[in-house]
Amino acid sequence: MFAMSNPERPVRLGFVGVGSRGTSMLQTALMLEGVEITAISDIVPERVERAQQLVMESGQPKPKGFTGEEDYKKIADLTNVDAVFTATPWSLHTPVMVATMKAGKYGGTEMPACDGYEEAWELVETAEQTGMHCMLLENYAYMRNVMMVLNMVRHGLFGELTHCETGYQHDVRYATIGDQGELLWRAHERYLHHTGNRYPTHAIGPVSQWIDINRGNKFEYLVSMSSRSLGLNHYVAKNYGADHPNAKRQYKAGDVNCTLIQTANGITVTLYYDSLSPRPVDFIYRIQGTKGIYSGTLDKIYLEDTSPVPHQWEDIEKYVEEYDHPLWKKYGDIAVQTGHGGSDYLCMRDFVEAIRHQAAFPIDVYDAATWSIITKLTEESVLNKSKPVDFPDFTRSKWRERKPLPIVNS
Ligand SMILES: NC(=O)c1ccc[n+]([C@@H]2O[C@H](COP(=O)([O-])OP(=O)(O)OC[C@H]3O[C@@H](n4cnc5c(N)ncnc54)[C@H](O)[C@@H]3O)[C@@H](O)[C@H]2O)c1
Incomplete structure (x- = not known):
């Protein structure tokens, strides 16, 4: 079951991989209204701590931290996580998305989303079978x-x-x-x-x-x-x-x-x-x-x-x-404060709004x-x-x- 039922409630995100890209998108997510970061995972403990610190500095409670190789599975199962975003190396994108959708959550991934035919079909079939959505956060x-x-x-x-x-x-x-x-x-x-x-x-x-x-x-x-x-x-x-x-x-x-x-x-x-x-x-x-x-x-x-x-x-x-x-006319002034010419903001915003309204993702x-x-x-x-x-x-x-x-x- 998809954990979110009330569009008025904040969208609660888990982040897997908070290196360079994950941290930047975390900061972008923190700029959006009605978003809470409730879980962070990275195999490098200092990166988890840095991310937790960023979340707390924004005024939110400390998110739960994880450092195990496969702790993305634990994040997917958390009841206070509505969706998971992954910015790990490529080989983990499909495993993280599949675990997330199987746990009844929406997923968002950096690119490429999958490696080869088998992973591509696994991604598609998991989405179809679970009724969950997976977005490629293609900021470009x-x-x-x-x-x-x-x-x-x-x-x-x-x-x-x-x-x-x-x-x-x-x-x-x-x-x-x-x-x-x-x-x-x-x-x-x-x-x-x-x-x-x-x-x-x-x-x-x-x-x-x-x-x-x-x-x-x-x-x-x-x-x-x-x-x-x-x-x-x-x-x-x-x-x-x-x-x-x-x-x-x-x-x-x-x-x-x-x-x-x-x-x-x-x-x-x-x-x-x-x-x-x-x-x-x-x-x-x-x-x-x-x-x-x-x-x-x-x-x-x-x-x-x-x-x-x-x-x-x-x-x-x-x-x-x-x-x-x-969207650029409406949000351009705030978007340009984020990475890649402001595209990061609009991309993360579309991700979050689709989760909030339980709608399909544009990508x-x-x-x-x-x-x-x-x-x-x-x-x-x-x-x-x-x-x-x-x-x-x-x-x-x-x-x-x-x-x-x-x-x-x-
Ligand atoms: N959209 C864009 O503009 C853009 C820009 C840069 C990178 N990317 C993509 O983002 C992804 C990450 O790139 P990066 O530059 O941030 O790399 P990075 O090496 O800085 O970050 C990857 C992070 O994943 C962590 N990690 C590795 N295995 C893990 C595991 N099992 N569980 C949790 N965390 C794990 C690493 O410790 C690291 O902190 C790549 O897929 C890359 O292609 C996209």
């Missing part, structure tokens, strides 16, 4: 520019859509190699033994919403190719010496992965994963159709019938007043599985001369009837 789907584009898509500004381009293009070598040149968990999860696109959801999430994936459209298949692997070797050699074992190690992941996705209604997507090269951040977020194009790289737009100069980009400012997403278990399985599909394609690999239909044909995401959920 809450960025101001991508939400404005979603609003513009709904107003038909780009006409009939044809193509999107997106990518996680962010140099994360600093978070992959430790300060003695050792491999951190990102190296193990993403680069050492695997190839393909190991972190697809920041990039594919907003685009999936623009083109109604799992809600009238679906990803059909992809083809993927990776470049050679040099970035981590160069980084370790430069910072810790050419003789460091991790400077000489063979990493399986190519530095740049490029994927093409075909969808049921013919809209194509180019998806990049470029995280091991020296480069500034650029998530691309380009959308185009019969009437025009938006480029997130440039943050500019071109609409054939209304842009003042033919063939020339137009600044986006002119469109903000009319098309800024209603649900089907989205979580579909966006996350790209890790597996791209690896299969890369290892087989870029052969096409079909997407599983986690909705089991329900994508045909499911309604496009509303502009405002609550």
Whole structure:
């Protein structure tokens, strides 16, 4: 049974994993009204204590602390926890969510939500069997520019859509190699033994919403190719010496992965994963159709019938007043105080409000599985001369009837 029955009562959250991301999202949750943090778990006791301290400093009672490897199961069973949010390494996301849903609670996870077909189906089937919901807290789907584009898509500004381009293009070598040149968990999860696109959801999430994936459209298949692997070797050699074992190690992941996705209604997507090269951040977020194009790289737009100069980009400012997403108009001032340009606030807020009203999440278990399985599909394609690999239909044909995401959920 879902523990919450009264929408007037605070939403009580348990946090599993309070490292960098978990702590930041904890602080974001503490900014929301009607939220209590009642349980914290991390295998590093000092992190649990730090998190408990943050909760108490906000005026709430000390949450119960846990430090065991599998104590997320105890948290799921607590009667004063309505939902669990996990920001652990990837390998724990599905186990934590499954234990949470089986205990009759809502779950929220960092990304990717699952690793491979088995976990993806386990996540979907547990949600279906328990009637509980699991949200991928994909904060990049809450960025101001991508939400404005979603609003513009709904107003038909780009006409009939044809193509999107997106990518996680962010140099994360600093978070992959430790300060003695050792491999951190990102190296193990993403680069050492695997190839393909190991972190697809920041990039594919907003685009999936623009083109109604799992809600009238679906990803059909992809083809993927990776470049050679040099970035981590160069980084370790430069910072810790050419003789460091991790400077000489063979990493399986190519530095740049490029994927093409075909969808049921013919809209194509180019998806990049470029995280091991020296480069500034650029998530691309380009959308185009019969009437025009938006480029997130440039943050500019071109609409054939209304842009003042033919063939020339137009600044986006002119469109903000009319098309800024209603949630950004309402909460923008407070949201910008949180991480990732304010997207963390709106993401956590949607999570909490769905729990409060016992509603479905805007990024649900089907989205979580579909966006996350790209890790597996791209690896299969890369290892087989870029052969096409079909997407599983986690909705089991329900994508045909499911309604496009509303502009405002609550
Ligand atoms: N959405 C975003 O913008 C964003 C940004 C950064 C990281 N992330 C994601 O957040 C997750 C965590 O990343 P991070 O950078 O905070 O890493 P981190 O290493 O700082 O934090 C992970 C925490 O999980 C804890 N942990 C490990 N095993 C555990 C267990 N069995 N039970 C409880 N806690 C356990 C670790 O001790 C650590 O404190 C990853 O999935 C990552 O991909 C998302």
